[in-house]
Amino acid sequence: MRQRRNRHRIIRVIKRNLPEREKHDTGFLNALFLRINKERQKRARVRFTCGAAVFLSSVTAFLPAVNLLRAELAASGFMEYIRLPFSDTRLIAAYWHEFMILLLESMPVLGMTAFFAAIFALIFSIGQMAKANAVRKVESL
């Protein structure tokens, strides 16, 4: 419904700024708004297509990213270190500086980057496709 409000606002602004003769020319206004509508539909189609391509790529890349993260977590010992505060809270608090450096050293940065990049691309592409779909639905009403 925000799309429809925006469209009405655009129509008001256009009408306000048109020369006097064109304001009362119904044929001209209809042609103008049809052309605007056509352009918005075209942009929504392009956005949807690009979103779909990114979605497919991110879905394809998701599983390798998860495997990479798993392998790096297993090789680094990060998960063993992260559990220590739950079993030895007092000692970890006493040696928090060493513990923080150890976590930073063992963090599987590459695996986490790949994993979160895939998640981000997935969510972003779904959002783009949803927005494009909403524009197409509103304009077709």
Added chain:
Amino acid sequence: MSDFFKSKTFTAVLFSIGAIVLALAVFQLGMFVGFRKAAFSFRWGEDYYRTFGGGRKPMEMGMKRDGLFDSHGATGKIIKITLPNIFVEGPDMAEKSVLVGDKTEIRRFRDELGPSDLKVGDFVVIIGVPNSDSEIEARLIRLLPPPPEFFPDAGMKIK
């Protein structure tokens, strides 16, 4: 003047400067951690023969993917005990020398143990501080049951 501070240009400039500051801080943190890892790994390589004697050369071992070792801790299986040193082999196939001192606390579940309670084959998680002899001076040694898929990607299994 007040309009400028409310404008999008000002907001964009502010966010850009904030992003640069954040990127520089993250970069500096990376350099800080990387330097410590590199320094420890370099000393470890230099001291390898002194610590382990003859046999495998450092380059023949399965090194970590980035070629550097964690300097403030270790996790893995105890492969040798010569108190006050114990030697721990991690999932990255690197053998680290850990110094058990007076300040070291050794725990299994809720029990406090002594250095003599450690056995070859125990799975340990260690936090400590590196010294100039490429050893880790342990502050905490926690004994744990080995994880079900220990060494899954290195092809080793604990018996």
